[in-house]
Amino acid sequence: MRIVIVLWMVPLLCQAYTPPAETGAIPALTLAATQPAPDAVLPALQPYQYAQAQNLDADVSSGSWSQDSNGLWHWRLRLSAPGALSLALRLQSLQLPEQAELWFYDTAGRDVQGPFTNADGDSLLTPLVRSDEAVLDASMPAKARDSFALRLTQIFLGIRPLLLDDYAKSAFGTAGACTIDVACSDGDAWRDDIRSVVLITIEGTTLCTGTLMNNTAQDDRALILTAEHCGVDASTVSQTRAYFNVQKSRCAGGSSSGITQNMTGARVLAASTTLSNTDYTLFELSGKPPLTYNVYYAGWDVTGAVPASGVGISHPSGDDKKISTFSSPPSSQNSICIGLLGVGNVCVGITIRAWSVSWSRGATQPGSSGSGLWNPQHRVVATLSGGNDGCSSSDPSRSNGGTAVYQRLDLAWSAASSTGTKLQALLDPLNTGCTGLSGKNYGNASTSGCGSVPGSSGQDSGGGGSSSGGGGGGGGMGLLGLLPLLALGTLRHARRATGSGAP
Numbered sequence: 183m184r185i186v187i188v189l190w191m192v193p194l195l196c197q198a199y200t201p202p203a204e205t206g207a208i209p210a211l212t213l214a215a216t217q218p219a220p221d222a223v224l225p226a227l228q229p230y231q232y233a234q235a236q237n238l239d240a241d242v243s244s245g246s247w248s249q250d251s252n253g254l255w256h257w258r259l260r261l262s263a264p265g266a267l268s269l270a271l272r273l274q275s276l277q278l279p280e281q282a283e284l285w286f287y288d289t290a291g292r293d294v295q296g297p298f299t300n301a302d303g304d305s306l307l308t309p310l311v312r313s314d315e316a317v318l319d320a321s322m323p324a325k326a327r328d329s330f331a332l333r334l335t336q337i338f339l340g341i342r343p344l345l346l347d348d349y350a351k352s353a354f355g356t357a358g359a360c361t362i363d364v365a366c367s368d369g370d371a372w373r374d375d376i377r378s379v380v381l382i383t384i385e386g387t388t389l390c391t392g393t394l395m396n397n398t399a400q401d402d403r404a405l406i407l408t409a410e411h412c413g414v415d416a417s418t419v420s421q422t423r424a425y426f427n428v429q430k431s432r433c434a435g436g437s438s439s440g441i442t443q444n445m446t447g448a449r450v451l452a453a454s455t456t457l458s459n460t461d462y463t464l465f466e467l468s469g470k471p472p473l474t475y476n477v478y479y480a481g482w483d484v485t486g487a488v489p490a491s492g493v494g495i496s497h498p499s500g501d502d503k504k505i506s507t508f509s510s511p512p513s514s515q516n517s518i519c520i521g522l523l524g525v526g527n528v529c530v531g532i533t534i535r536a537w538s539v540s541w542s543r544g545a546t547q548p549g550s551s552g553s554g555l556w557n558p559q560h561r562v563v564a565t566l567s568g569g570n571d572g573c574s575s576s577d578p579s580r581s582n583g584g585t586a587v588y589q590r591l592d593l594a595w596s597a598a599s600s601t602g603t604k605l606q607a608l609l610d611p612l613n614t615g616c617t618g619l620s621g622k623n624y625g626n627a628s629t630s631g632c633g634s635v636p637g638s639s640g641q642d643s644g645g646g647g648s649s650s651g652g653g654g655g656g657g658g659m660g661l662l663g664l665l666p667l668l669a670l671g672t673l674r675h676a677r678r679a680t681g682s683g684a685p
Contacts, residue, residue, distance in 0.1 A: 394480060402624055406467060
């Protein structure tokens with residue numbers, strides 16, 4: 183399989199690109215074979231990586247030129263990385279003349295990424311494609327050839343499979359066998375909410391889940407809520423990419439809807455601090471999602487009312503979108519350590535006040551971090567920080583008995599922010615005092631608007647959890663309760679990798 187990047191010098195921004203049928207004659211830069219990572223659980227504090235970075239040094243002189251039947255000149259360079267499960271590229275010193283377009287795709291035509299233009303700047307970390315061979319392809323009139331330039335400085339080699347639409351879920355092997363595709367009947371009542379959930383990749387190597395959030399201005403601002411431990415910060419946000427609508431077309435099978443609907447991050451607006459007992463980040467994308475993405479802006483509730491039931495929607499292990507359901511109220515915990523326990527049970531990481539959720543059906547996994555928890559009124563009330571839940575069989579109603587740990591949105595609402603701007607000011611920019619807001623479609627205001635909605639199991643002022651395990655709300659996990667989990671590394675950070683791809 184092969185991947186291609188194409189640069190166009192003609193205004194084709196609204197047109198799809200059809201990859202060339204044959205790229206075998208293009209000059210190739212071949213990398214050493216990539217060994218897929220084993221399925222073994224990673225040590226604690228090590229990020230869940232789907233790819234590793236490798237430095238490259240290639241430029242225009244590394245490729246070759248040819249002319250197509252329309253008179254346009256193409257510069258191409260093929261990259262081969264045998265065994266890689268996905269590929270992405272970092273381009274520097276990129277000079278795209280006005281009206282130029284850049285594409286990135288595999289030769290089978292499955293993942294056609296782009297177009298990118300000079301509006302994307304002089305550096306670019308491309309979206310990923312699911313293949314082990316790639317081609318950079320620049321197309322332009324003859325007079326523009328001398329002004330075209332780029333440097334290829336890194337390639338990101340997939341070491342764990344993700345989003346492989348060739349396989350049914352049961353044969354995929356990344357998300358657990360008990361996880362449930364959102365196309366299944368479990369998702370029927372949550373079709374709108376499902377459209378707000380995005381897969382997030384950070385610096386081309388790690389991944390999490392996020393949610394597109396509504397705000398009281400209802401202005402379609404592209405605000406993504408995720409977990410702070412995912413590592414989206416001021417230095418990585420421009421190299422963070424949100425993928426929309428990555429999900430199967432039918433329950434437990436069918437093809438994926440693709441990974442070509444994606445956008446980069448632009449700026450971090452709010453994020454938790456070490457002392458705030460929270461684990462959240464709100465960042466903004468580079469623009470409003472196109473109408474063709476058919477997005478939904480999720481509602482939220484910050485009353486602190488414990489949901490009697492609801493769902494979690496995420497991308498476990500970077501798989502297609504899954505849904506989990508719970509039918510009993512979460513238990514409350516005051517001291518959950520996201521990190522490691524040091525001498526004297528001191529948390530090396532962050533300590534949060536959270537809800538622990540036991541699933542009736544489905545499960546979450548690494549990669550689900552940052553995903554939302556919805557109450558029965560279809561409003562996000564928390565975001566996932568970690569957990570020790572998983573699958574014990576292929577039966578969606580039989581998990582391993584563990585719990586998923588969610589950072590409470592009501593506690594993050596007015597908590598200290600590392601940017602100086604609180605979450606409350608961003609999701610309630612009109613300063614209405616709203617404690618709840620319903621979701622909405624792009625371009626439309628929420629029909630129910632601002633206000634809290636009854637129907638939860640009661641108010642939670644913080645729960646009775648303790649750092650020595652167990653606590654209020656019924657048998658949840660405290661710091662010691664998470665120690666076995668952390669030793670296995672199931673609760674892990676998704677911090678950015680170094681330039682070499684190592685965590």
